[in-house]
Amino acid sequence: MALDANRAEKPVRKLRKLLKKMPSVPGADEVHDFRTSSRRIEAMLQSLSLNSGNKCRRILKELSRLRKRAGKVRDMDVLTDYLLGLSHLEKEKECSVQLLEHLGAQRQRYAKKFDSAREQSASELNKRLKQISMVKVLPSNGKKNPNGDSVSAEVTASALKLLAGLTQPTRLGKTNLHPYRLKVKELRNLLQMAEDSDQQEFVQRLGQVKDAIGEWHDWEELVAIAREVLDHGANCQLLPELRRITETKYRNGLNLAEAMRKKFLRMPVSGDRRSAQHRQRGPAEPVWLATAALVA
Numbered sequence: 001m002a003l004d005a006n007r008a009e010k011p012v013r014k015l016r017k018l019l020k021k022m023p024s025v026p027g028a029d030e031v032h033d034f035r036t037s038s039r040r041i042e043a044m045l046q047s048l049s050l051n052s053g054n055k056c057r058r059i060l061k062e063l064s065r066l067r068k069r070a071g072k073v074r075d076m077d078v079l080t081d082y083l084l085g086l087s088h089l090e091k092e093k094e095c096s097v098q099l100l101e102h103l104g105a106q107r108q109r110y111a112k113k114f115d116s117a118r119e120q121s122a123s124e125l126n127k128r129l130k131q132i133s134m135v136k137v138l139p140s141n142g143k144k145n146p147n148g149d150s151v152s153a154e155v156t157a158s159a160l161k162l163l164a165g166l167t168q169p170t171r172l173g174k175t176n177l178h179p180y181r182l183k184v185k186e187l188r189n190l191l192q193m194a195e196d197s198d199q200q201e202f203v204q205r206l207g208q209v210k211d212a213i214g215e216w217h218d219w220e221e222l223v224a225i226a227r228e229v230l231d232h233g234a235n236c237q238l239l240p241e242l243r244r245i246t247e248t249k250y251r252n253g254l255n256l257a258e259a260m261r262k263k264f265l266r267m268p269v270s271g272d273r274r275s276a277q278h279r280q281r282g283p284a285e286p287v288w289l290a291t292a293a294l295v296a
Contacts, residue, residue, distance in 0.1 A: 008044055008193055009132075011037035016129050019122040024115045025108075028077040031070050038067040041129075043189035047158040059128050062121050069114040076107035079222045092238040095230050099238070102229045155193070155294050162187040163287065167265055172257055174250065180257065181213035194293035202290040205260050212256045216249035 015037040022030055042063060045056050080103045083096060165183050169176050188206040197203050223242045230236060261267040266281045 007195065011040040011044075012129050012132055015041060016126050019118065019126050019129075022115075022118065025111050026070075026073065026114070028074070031074045031077065031114075034070050035067050035074060038063045038070075039185070040189050040192070041132075043186060044193065045132075047155050047190050047193070055128055055131065059125065059132070062125050066114070066117055066121060066125075069110065069117050072110040073107060073114055075218070075221060076103050076110060078218050079103055079225070080107070082219065082222060086238075086241065089238055089241060092236060092241075095236055095238045099226055099229055102225070153295075155190070156291065159187065159190050159291050159294060162190060163283065163291065166261065167267060172254060177213055177250070177254060177257065178217045181210055181217070181253075184210050184213070184257075191290050191294070194290075197290070197293060200290040200293060201286040202264055205264060209253070209256050209260050212249070213253040216246065216253040219246040219249050222246075 014033060018030060018034050018037070022034070026034070042060060045060060080100060083100055083103070086096065089096065162183065166180075166187065169180070172180060184206050188203060188210060191197055191200065191203050191206070194200075219242065223239070223246050226239050226242055230239060264284050264287050266284060
């Protein structure tokens, strides 16, 4: 099978290292690695049905709490980068500085809370993570495992369930596009457990959709913060520019998601009135190749 213990355990090793050695004021890359590793561990535990025991439930609960705190730090880093990229708005420099100072102060506050939570949980969480061993259920270094077939079936079943979820809702829009991104991200995390998964066309497209929708959501957040912080009045050009960019990012994310569903899931795009027969042809070949890679 194409699942490998070393590959599956990589995020566990990385997260344990971060829990031990992350500085009190973590950098953007460290926060990103912490969140990515946490997500992949969750996908691994859930797909292999290892989350039913008390030990794993506690790990998932604690990871979720820390990841949410790390996520707030990450948001401030991303929004700061976006704002710094608006160098063409020279006339609104005062408003930009005001907003940057707010984001910086928020980042410092969130980083402090994240560090406090990490310090409280690091020792116990590290101990529990150390007890997770994929070697018992997955092949390692080319060796076969007697449990391999059942594990393959379990992972494949999880992937197919998540895949089916990508066909809902029927129509995508501003109210459901971000929740849909979470489905895309969950399936991608699972498919990435396979060897050479990044070479799979479907996995690559899932990543593009995930990033595009995420970028729109980040700009939405920046607009919301700007509304609260800025007091320049009706003549301020910064807020209208943020709204314009946000709308562009929304259209891009929506178009990519619908194009992915049309090409890979063979679903009609919004407004397409093709017959039900065409809608039920099933996923395209790259989807099955990416899924089969989990067990090949």
